[in-house]
Amino acid sequence: MIEKSQVVLVVGGYGEVGRHVVRTLISMQRRVVIAGRNASKGQAFIASLGNYPEVSFRTLDLTKSLEELSPVLEGVAAVIMCSDQSDIKFVNLCLEKGIQYVDIAAEDEHLREIEKLNTIAQVNHTTAVLSVGLAPGLTNLLVRECQEKSPELTQFEIGILLGTGDAHGAQAIDWTMKNLLHWNSSLAPKNIDYGSPWGLRQSYPFEFSDQYALERTIGIKASTFLCFSSKVLTAMTFFLRQPLLLPLIQKFPKILKVIGNVSWEGDDCYAIQIHGISENKEVQVILKGQNEALVTGVMAAVVTDYMLRNKISDGVFHIHQILKISDIWSAIHQYARCERYRSD
DSSP states (O other), rough: OOOOOEEEEEEETTHHHHHHHHHHHHHHHOOEEEEEEEEEHHHHHHHTTTSSSEEEEEEETTTOHHHHGGGTTTOEEEEOSSSOSSSSSHHHHHHHTTOEEEEEOHHHEEEEHHHTTTTHHHHOEOOOEEEIIIIIHHHHHHHHHHHHHHTTEEEEEEEEOSSSHHHHHHHHHHHHHHHHOOOOOOOOOOEEOOOOTTTEEEEOOOOHHHHHHHHHHOOOOEEEEEEOOOOHHHHHHHHHHHHHTTTHHOTTHHHHHHHHHHHHOSSSSSEEEEEEEEOOOEEEEEEEOOOOHHHHHHHHHHHHOOOOOOOOEEEEHHHHHHHOOOHHHHHHHHHOOOOEEEOO
């Protein structure tokens, strides 16, 4: 019989991010169950992995009733959620069963809903970790690291450059297009230096959840800015957000879909720039790597492995509330090959 402590259920484990989660867990010698609605895709991905009998598949439809969802969790110690959810009933079920839970979701409204399950997690002596990925995720941890090393810093600017040349780039563009209509900021665009090879790039304030979770949970004030590796896409995306054009976009949202489906030139790299500011001091940290889906998947796998090996407080937390980047950096660097640079 498989020991409960060895089994990790990866919901959406055959998707762009989920595949990297599964491969990283295998490298860590974890037992993995892939779950999703499409059994043929799941089995095909398992076959592509080679001879790994410790990887299996279970059919899971998150829209089903709790009675139908419950058997999928049998013998599971931890769940990594790599699929969108319309509600939090499955998260609630995991926590009621004492199963640890990790979520890569980036929608602040959804994360706020999961935060409400804190008491359920505490009563059942388990943990849910949110904001696990590149942004939110590494952005949160880097801001916390800067603030702890330099407590006098009062404001943080988070710059995010996303590549448009990898498989996950299309999803990132689509997510941006969907959120474009909800963006409402009085902040002006900023020229942010992402280092070589991009240098200074015009970046725009955007609705990433990291800035809200940091202030809501530990009182750090931050603003997040976004650009793409394609200057043309960056300019076009945020030009559409102009007040005179917004009513047209809201009336014809398919315009955004068309733009998102274009094959844009660009690389598969990403970069994060953290800029901490106080009256007398500035700190800058740059993190760079390749393949956004890879680093997100690695983050989810590494955090889950850490949770299963170490005692963590019971409850619902964002990643920066219970982990420091030093806790997991060696594993992140090993599996995702990203680098970070700091200047004071």
